Amino acid sequence: MTDLYTAVVDISEAALDPATALDFVSDPRFGGIDIFIGKVREHNLGRIVTGISYDLFEPLALRTFEAIDARARAEIGGPMKLYIAHAKGDLRIGDVAVIVAAGTPHRDEAFRACRLAIEAVKHEAPIWKQEHYIDGDSAWSEGCSLCDEQREAEHAATLRGDVHDHSH
Amino acid sequence: MKVRIALFGALRDADARGFIELDAPDVCTIATLRDLLREHLREHAPHISANLVQRSAFASDDEILHNHRTLPDNGKLAILPPVSGG
Numbered sequence: 001m002t003d004l005y006t007a008v009v010d011i012s013e014a015a016l017d018p019a020t021a022l023d024f025v026s027d028p029r030f031g032g033i034d035i036f037i038g039k040v041r042e043h044n045l046g047r048i049v050t051g052i053s054y055d056l057f058e059p060l061a062l063r064t065f066e067a068i069d070a071r072a073r074a075e076i077g078g079p080m081k082l083y084i085a086h087a088k089g090d091l092r093i094g095d096v097a098v099i100v101a102a103g104t105p106h107r108d109e110a111f112r113a114c115r116l117a118i119e120a121v122k123h124e125a126p127i128w129k130q131e132h133y134i135d136g137d138s139a140w141s142e143g144c145s146l147c148d149e150q151r152e153a154e155h156a157a158t159l160r161g162d163v164h165d166h167s168h
Numbered sequence: 169m170k171v172r173i174a175l176f177g178a179l180r181d182a183d184a185r186g187f188i189e190l191d192a193p194d195v196c197t198i199a200t201l202r203d204l205l206r207e208h209l210r211e212h213a214p215h216i217s218a219n220l221v222q223r224s225a226f227a228s229d230d231e232i233l234h235n236h237r238t239l240p241d242n243g244k245l246a247i248l249p250p251v252s253g254g
Contacts, residue, residue: 038254054253055176057246059229086253098254118254126227126246127253128177140178143250146225148234 003081006065008058011089016096025081025103032110036118038098040091044141048134054097056088057126068120072102072113080104080113086127169194171239173205174246178220182213192239198226199235205247224249 005024009016018037025033040052065084072082083101091097098121102113121127122144129141145151171192175182182188190204202221209216225248226233228240232248239245 055180056253057174057176057227057248060227060231060246060248063230122254123251125251125253126176126248127251128249129252130177140249141252143177143252145223145250146227146232146248147223150223 003079004066004069005081005083005085006062006069007085008056008061009085009087011087011091011095016085016087016099018096018099018101021083021085021099021101024083025101027079027081027103029079030081030103030105030110032105032107033101033103034107034110034114035099035101036114037096038118040093040095040097042093044131047131049093049131050134051090051092051132052097053090053130053132053138054086054088055128055130056086058088060126061086064125065121068117068124071120072116075116076104076109076113078105078109080109082113082117084117084121086121086125169196169239169243171201171243171245173226174244176246177249177252179216179224179247179249182209182216192243196239197235198233198237198239201226201239201245202235220249221247 018035021035042049069082073080081103086098100114100118102110104110130138132138145154169192171190173188175186180186190208192201192204206218206221227246227248
């Protein structure tokens with residue numbers, strides 16, 4: 001499909017490139033482009049982070065990106081180009097971890113498609129983040145369960161105000 | 169049947185090879201496989217929490233397989249801990 005580009009990029013081979021994403025979603029039909037760039041930051045939950053390792057289940061990650069695209073198209077209901085790329089491997093502070101870009105006729109659809117896609121990538125794609133800290137310790141991030149029963153239980157807990165506000 | 173479960177994220181700590189092999193009944197639901205895996209880990213990787221296994225999903229290369237589903241014919245699965253991309 002020429003209106004969708006998805007990729008998992010091994011950081012040891014290439015960096016994610018926002019210019020490539022903008023180029024892909026550019027089109028004479030489109031006056032609005034929104035791009036989200038996620039970068040590795042130097043702190044999390046009060047700890048100093050020195051780097052992040054990303055682990056991905058690639059075949060299902062790419063299928064998930066395609067499903068997200070289908071959902072975004074149904075939501076937008078008009079022409080759109082969407083670019084979703086995620087890095088894997090060992091990233092340093094400032095490295096680009098994820099790029100989502102949407103091109104549409106007007107800004108509203110571009111913003112909505114981009115937001116929908118990045119939230120879905122974070123909450124649904126089989127991707128895991130291991131943070132490395134300045135003291136030499138490492139930890140896998142708490143994440144979102146992909147298991148139906150667990151999602152429902154955790155959603156109910158969120159409604160009760162117990163846990164997990166999806167701010168990550 | 170012999171089942172091979174690929175490991176990701178925090179569950180990679182369960183086996184340095186990156187996968188676990190189990191013997192499962194020929195007709196077996198994901199829920200049953202989850203119980204078998206929990207027993208296996210209790211014995212072979214006690215540092216892995218049962219709660220992490222409970223919060224993890226099973227998947228083929230194509231889709232998430234929820235608890236009522238049966239094992240894929242090729243016996244190849246992945247177990248996916250809670251995700252944290254982006």
